[in-house]
Amino acid sequence: MRRALLFVFAMACGGDAATAGPADHPQVTKTGDIADPCWPVAPMRIVVDEKPYAEMAGDGSMYRLSRDERHFLGRVANDAVLDAHDTPSMTCIHKEIDIVGGSFKGKYDERDAYVDERTKIEVGGDGTITFTGDGRAQTRGRVEGVTPRTRRTAVLFVMTALLSASQ
Numbered sequence: 001m002r003r004a005l006l007f008v009f010a011m012a013c014g015g016d017a018a019t020a021g022p023a024d025h026p027q028v029t030k031t032g033d034i035a036d037p038c039w040p041v042a043p044m045r046i047v048v049d050e051k052p053y054a055e056m057a058g059d060g061s062m063y064r065l066s067r068d069e070r071h072f073l074g075r076v077a078n079d080a081v082l083d084a085h086d087t088p089s090m091t092c093i094h095k096e097i098d099i100v101g102g103s104f105k106g107k108y109d110e111r112d113a114y115v116d117e118r119t120k121i122e123v124g125g126d127g128t129i130t131f132t133g134d135g136r137a138q139t140r141g142r143v144e145g146v147t148p149r150t151r152r153t154a155v156l157f158v159m160t161a162l163l164s165a166s167q
Contacts, residue, residue, distance in 0.1 A: 044145030
């Protein structure tokens with residue numbers, strides 16, 4: 001099941017895309033804050049098969065969990081996902097997502113689900129994660145700590161955790 005979910009998501013993430021960084025964001029203020037962030041940061045956790053799979057700290061740092069170790073996945077800051085060297089790997093401008101180095105661009109729909117030409121990833125109000133690809137929906141795991149305001153961030157968090165597992 002996990003491989004199938006990774007395959008569905010990996011189909012949505014390949015090729016070459018724009019490399020706009022957080023400084024290019026049109027809503028960034030002089031202090032670096034975003035007036036209406038695409039990805040508001042909040043502590044949350046992904047649970048799969050009743051086991052913690054990944055966590056996001058209050059500062060936007062994301063970690064994949066394995067046994068008693070945490071592996072750094074990236075950090076959300078100013079509507080960009082930054083790696084350990086503060087290099088953007090994903091950006092969000094006006095609810096449109098660019099995966100740096102990827103040819104597919106996605107966006108958030110009216111329910112804050114990620115959609116592109118092949119995939120839909122949604123986090124429900126109860127945190128349930130649903131993937132749709134090739135017309136088939138699969139539900140697996142949940143995000144704890146998600147609120148209506150942070151639903152897009154929760155979807156991003158799921159995407160980041162899945163991308164890290166496929167590498």
